[in-house]
Amino acid sequence: MHGTILTLLKRYVQTQYDHSTWVKLVELSGLDSGDFSHKEVYPDEHLYALVGRAAEMVGIPAGELHEKFGEYLVPDLMYMYQKHLNPNWRTLDMLEHTEHTMHYEVRRQHANNAPPVLDVKRLNENEVIINYVSVRRMGGLAVGIVRGVAAYYDEADRIDVMPTTSEDGERVQIHVRRN
Incomplete structure (x- = not known):
């Protein structure tokens, strides 16, 4: 997954909720860091984990999120x-x-x-x-x-x-x- 998408996901979570929600989401997703470079490509599993956990946290289906x-x-x-x-x-x-x-x-x-x-x-x-x-x-x-x-x-x-x-x-x- 392109780092730009993950960076925008971070901003989405921070603007829709807050920074502490992002930090908690990264922790629950098992990732070492919630900082992504727009010049890098990351494993798709990072996005799956983040969106899946976010959907659980806010109580909506992952597809809707x-x-x-x-x-x-x-x-x-x-x-x-x-x-x-x-x-x-x-x-x-x-x-x-x-x-x-x-x-x-x-x-x-x-x-x-x-x-x-x-x-x-x-x-x-x-x-x-x-x-x-x-x-x-x-x-x-x-x-x-x-x-x-x-x-x-x-x-x-x-x-x-x-x-x-x-x-x-x-x-x-x-x-x-x-x-």
Whole structure:
């Protein structure tokens, strides 16, 4: 897992709760440290442990926490990759081009980076189907990111995000439609 994601998880926990919650979460997760470098890649198990323990602490399913965290990530991700974005894009355009812009760049920056593969099919002007493929099984995070992208483009009230398969599989299909 890219250190940037873990660093943003730390900030998410600290802003939604507080610093002591983060410290306790790191301890309960069995990690030596809660400090991560955005230039490093860490074992996926770090994120699994942190999100799993956080979900237990706040009393919600891990998938729901993945979605909330996914939404939270979007403004930072958009800022980090802004030079790869077309200013005329809106939500569906962004989703359609993520694999060949941002994910391409993530893989290029570090050989160990492994974002999910997104096979996005534009059905028409108002619909896309996203086929998410990842052994990490974090489809909930992807669903949250889609919702966050819609909020980023101020279209959250007009975008329906509907997973059509279980969000915890290696292959997750997400239907996104603009009303």
